[in-house]
Amino acid sequence: MAGRNNLEETLAGSGYKLTRQRKAILAALATTGEHLTAEEVHQRVQMTCPELNLATVYRNLNLLADLKLIGRVDFGDGRARFEARAEHHHHLFCLRCGRVIELSSCPVQLDESLARKHRFLVTGHQFEAYGYCLDCENCKGGS
Amino acid sequence: MAGRNNLEETLAGSGYKLTRQRKAILAALATTGEHLTAEEVHQRVQMTCPELNLATVYRNLNLLADLKLIGRVDFGDGRARFEARAEHHHHLFCLRCGRVIELSSCPVQLDESLARKHRFLVTGHQFEAYGYCLDCENCKGGS
DNA sequence: ATAGGTGCAAAACCTTTGCATCCGT
DNA sequence: ACGGATGCAAAGGTTTTGCACCTAT
Numbered sequence: 001m002a003g004r005n006n007l008e009e010t011l012a013g014s015g016y017k018l019t020r021q022r023k024a025i026l027a028a029l030a031t032t033g034e035h036l037t038a039e040e041v042h043q044r045v046q047m048t049c050p051e052l053n054l055a056t057v058y059r060n061l062n063l064l065a066d067l068k069l070i071g072r073v074d075f076g077d078g079r080a081r082f083e084a085r086a087e088h089h090h091h092l093f094c095l096r097c098g099r100v101i102e103l104s105s106c107p108v109q110l111d112e113s114l115a116r117k118h119r120f121l122v123t124g125h126q127f128e129a130y131g132y133c134l135d136c137e138n139c140k141g142g143s
Numbered sequence: 144m145a146g147r148n149n150l151e152e153t154l155a156g157s158g159y160k161l162t163r164q165r166k167a168i169l170a171a172l173a174t175t176g177e178h179l180t181a182e183e184v185h186q187r188v189q190m191t192c193p194e195l196n197l198a199t200v201y202r203n204l205n206l207l208a209d210l211k212l213i214g215r216v217d218f219g220d221g222r223a224r225f226e227a228r229a230e231h232h233h234h235l236f237c238l239r240c241g242r243v244i245e246l247s248s249c250p251v252q253l254d255e256s257l258a259r260k261h262r263f264l265v266t267g268h269q270f271e272a273y274g275y276c277l278d279c280e281n282c283k284g285g286s
Numbered sequence: 287a288t289a290g291g292t293g294c295a296a297a298a299c300c301t302t303t304g305c306a307t308c309c310g311t
Numbered sequence: 312a313c314g315g316a317t318g319c320a321a322a323g324g325t326t327t328t329g330c331a332c333c334t335a336t
Contacts (some may be wrong), residue, residue, distance in 0.1 A: 019290095049295075053293050079324085079326090080178065092265065095266070125270065127268065160309080162316065181301080196317065198319080223301090
């Protein structure tokens with residue numbers, strides 16, 4: 001597997017230092033499948049790195065996301081979320097319970113005709129789908 | 144055309160008052176094809192309604208968007224933007240000059256198999272594409 | 287040793303809210 | 312006249328920044 005080691009090597013290889021704080025942040029994301037806000041990362045990191053400051057969490061989450069070592073997601077609720085998976089992918093977000101389902105394939109069809117028609121070079125996109133997971137869909141009408 | 148009149152009637156018909164401020168805000172959006180932040184709406188409205196407060200702009204943009212009388216867009220830069228077009232549609236956003244191109248068709252293919260596979264009811268989605276418009280693409284390498 | 291990283295506190299930024307007053311119906 | 316709407320100011324929440332000190336290399 002190309003796990004944490006790969007991340008750490010890449011980080012160090014880019015001229016960035018491998019600090020205790022960065023290890024803790026990477027570990028917090030790597031050991032959960034969830035999509036954490038900076039605040040949540042900060043909370044989880046308290047256990048292994050109690051003095052780690054929230055500003056440092058922000059600085060590092062942004063750095064790691066810019067380096068594409070982690071992923072940054074926007075569920076439209078006004079705060080950024082971060083996840084271990086760095087590759088391009090999308091999510092189904094439950095509006096009721098907040099559950100997140102990862103999509104393995106990208107449902108966006110950006111063909112060349114679109115680019116030609118609008119004379120626009122698409123370099124990336126962001127897509128998130130909203131709705132209700134099975135559990136929440138069932139009790140939507142109920143209670 | 145079902146223009147401003149329609150909007151005003153819908154608003155009044157929903158039990159909401161048709162104030163000078165709301166007229167000005169609707170007019171500001173209707174007379175531009177752009178996607179304005181609350182701050183930008185506030186600026187443009189100064190001409191016709193100098194005392195209109197920014198808080199009122201926020202209250203009304205949110206109300207109008209909730210009533211689906213205007214559209215709310217998120218380009219991922221941390222602030223909401225609003226536009227006259229209320230129907231579901233998407234954009235190409237130029238990362239260099241900020242130009243926005245409206246897409247007439249939705250390039251997202253959310254078929255039923257996806258819902259079935261993940262046992263998820265998709266009620267909406269948000270999608271924006273990023274890249275470079277023709278002008279910016281040309282001078283990207285150059286200067 | 288040195289450049290980069292961190293902690294702390296303060297500020298920036300966008301947005302919302304409480305309350306007294308005002309205005310559309 | 313009534314209830315919703317507004318203006319003002321203050322606060323809320325997230326994220327960034329300045330600076331002195333610290334630390335990985």
